Each structure stands twice: as C-alpha cells, then as structure tokens.
Amino acid sequence: MTNKLLQQKFNQILDNDLLKEIFESGIYKEFKKNDIIIDINQPLNYIPLLLTGTIKILREDNHGNELLLYFLESGDTCAMSLTCCLKTSKSNIRAVAESDSSLVLIPTSKIHYWFQTNDSWRNFILEAYQIRFNEMLETIDTLAFMKMDERVYKYLIDKVKLAASTSLDIKHNDIAEDLNTSRVVISRILKQLENEKKIKLSRNKIEILNF
Incomplete structure (x- = not known):
C-alpha cells in the first residue's frame, strides 16, 4: 500500500x-x-x-x-x-x-x-x-415493488454506473445469481429488453443503449 x-x-x-x-x-x-x-x-x-x-x-x-x-x-x-x-x-x-x-x-x-x-x-x-x-x-x-424485468434493467444500469462504461462483460448466469433467479428467466428478460431497444446482446457482453 x-x-x-x-x-x-x-x-x-x-x-x-x-x-x-x-x-x-x-x-x-x-x-x-x-x-x-x-x-x-x-x-x-x-x-x-x-x-x-x-x-x-x-x-x-x-x-x-x-x-x-x-x-x-x-x-x-x-x-x-x-x-x-x-x-x-x-x-x-x-x-x-x-x-x-x-x-x-x-x-x-x-x-x-x-x-x-x-x-x-x-x-x-x-x-x-x-x-x-x-x-x-x-x-x-x-x-x-419492481417486476423482474424492471429489476434486471435497474441492475444493468447500476453496473454501468459502477463500470463507467455502457458495455458490460457479464454472463447471464452471473445476473441470475445476483438477483436470485434462474438463468432461463434472465435470458428471456434480456431478449425482451433487446427487442425493446434498451440493450444489445452479444456473447458474454451486454451493451446498454440510450443511456
């Protein structure tokens, strides 16, 4: 130190x-x-x-x-x-x-x-x-008070603020573990957020759009 x-x-x-x-x-x-x-x-x-x-x-x-x-x-x-x-x-x-x-x-x-x-x-x-x-x-x-899709999006926004980057290197399973839910649920919600043009998905990476 x-x-x-x-x-x-x-x-x-x-x-x-x-x-x-x-x-x-x-x-x-x-x-x-x-x-x-x-x-x-x-x-x-x-x-x-x-x-x-x-x-x-x-x-x-x-x-x-x-x-x-x-x-x-x-x-x-x-x-x-x-x-x-x-x-x-x-x-x-x-x-x-x-x-x-x-x-x-x-x-x-x-x-x-x-x-x-x-x-x-x-x-x-x-x-x-x-x-x-x-x-x-x-x-x-x-x-x-939040639905799971709202919790996931808030989680991603919080991670963006911490990383000071809109591109996150993160696996679906990591999100599932942090939010105490299943990987299947997270993958479905992430695909939904992508369809809503809020995020862009690629292998082990999530980009937050319009942040």
Missing part, C-alpha cells in the same frame, strides 16, 4: 494524522475478480477500506441462494462488517470482488479507539451507516 493512494482516496474524508495511523497499522490486500474477501460465518477482526476496484455484498438463504444487497466503490467501507466487528460476531454477509480490487484492513481495536477519539473517523463511519441503510431500503423496495 502506498501512502499516496491512501491519501488520494480518503484525504477529503479523514484527517492527516488518522491517515498516517491507517498507513502504519492497516493491512494492505489485493484481490482478483470473483475472490471472496469476507465470507458468511467468518469471524471478523477487521473492516475493509476499499482503495481500488468494486466489491459486491451478498446475503445467502438457507438453501445457499445468494441475493445482491449493494456494491462498494473505492473510498467506501462496509457498514455491515463494521457492525459484526463491534459486536465481535461472525459475518452475516459475503463480500466478493466484482473486479480486481485493493483494500486496507483496519483492526477491530483501532475501530473502537478511533470512533471515540477522532471526529473524522466517527463522521465517516456514521455516514457509511446511513448510505448502506439507504441502499438496503432501495433493495427492499426493488424486491417488493
């Missing part, structure tokens, strides 16, 4: 003294796309600060089916893993690298201490809670 990268991502959020402490006590890690960063029932002794890349946060039901909750971008942390750290409980989410990612792991002891002693850290954590809470509400609204 370079101090320059840490400064680039967090210098507008965290004060310089804290960034120096993070650089000295944090653990730098790199993950490849699809690597599991945090798994369900894993004891958590740290929280991640995402430097580069994108991470998706998933829940799993009793049958092993996954549901996408939200994405983390560079400059984010995961409030749900923070809660588990503070309670010294096991993880109730799975964090998977959506793309090649780098992050710094903050030990639990530092999380507690900085929350009591550093205003910029406390504000950062409280804001992270609020952002993730709003995203959870959006996920619930999507499940409760």
Whole structure:
C-alpha cells in the first residue's frame, strides 16, 4: 500500500494524522475478480477500506441462494462488517470482488479507539451507516415493488454506473445469481429488453443503449 493512494482516496474524508495511523497499522490486500474477501460465518477482526476496484455484498438463504444487497466503490467501507466487528460476531454477509480490487484492513481495536477519539473517523463511519441503510431500503423496495424485468434493467444500469462504461462483460448466469433467479428467466428478460431497444446482446457482453 502506498501512502499516496491512501491519501488520494480518503484525504477529503479523514484527517492527516488518522491517515498516517491507517498507513502504519492497516493491512494492505489485493484481490482478483470473483475472490471472496469476507465470507458468511467468518469471524471478523477487521473492516475493509476499499482503495481500488468494486466489491459486491451478498446475503445467502438457507438453501445457499445468494441475493445482491449493494456494491462498494473505492473510498467506501462496509457498514455491515463494521457492525459484526463491534459486536465481535461472525459475518452475516459475503463480500466478493466484482473486479480486481485493493483494500486496507483496519483492526477491530483501532475501530473502537478511533470512533471515540477522532471526529473524522466517527463522521465517516456514521455516514457509511446511513448510505448502506439507504441502499438496503432501495433493495427492499426493488424486491417488493419492481417486476423482474424492471429489476434486471435497474441492475444493468447500476453496473454501468459502477463500470463507467455502457458495455458490460457479464454472463447471464452471473445476473441470475445476483438477483436470485434462474438463468432461463434472465435470458428471456434480456431478449425482451433487446427487442425493446434498451440493450444489445452479444456473447458474454451486454451493451446498454440510450443511456
């Protein structure tokens, strides 16, 4: 981890003294796309600060089916893993690298201490809670009020925003897993969206039109 990268991502959020402490006590890690960063029932002794890349946060039901909750971008942390750290409980989410990612792991002891002693850290954590809470509400609204074709299109739009590109390298099965449905359903809906001139399909690639 370079101090320059840490400064680039967090210098507008965290004060310089804290960034120096993070650089000295944090653990730098790199993950490849699809690597599991945090798994369900894993004891958590740290929280991640995402430097580069994108991470998706998933829940799993009793049958092993996954549901996408939200994405983390560079400059984010995961409030749900923070809660588990503070309670010294096991993880109730799975964090998977959506793309090649780098992050710094903050030990639990530092999380507690900085929350009591550093205003910029406390504000950062409280804001992270609020952002993730709003995203959870959006996920619930999507499940409760949107039809599956609307959910799929919203999912694609969200991915475009994250990737900053209208061309997505993604398989139908990946979408099905994230939205907890079948590949057949996703393929049918994608073909419907293509007929509506909203997307263009090719092998393992989807282009979003008129975005």
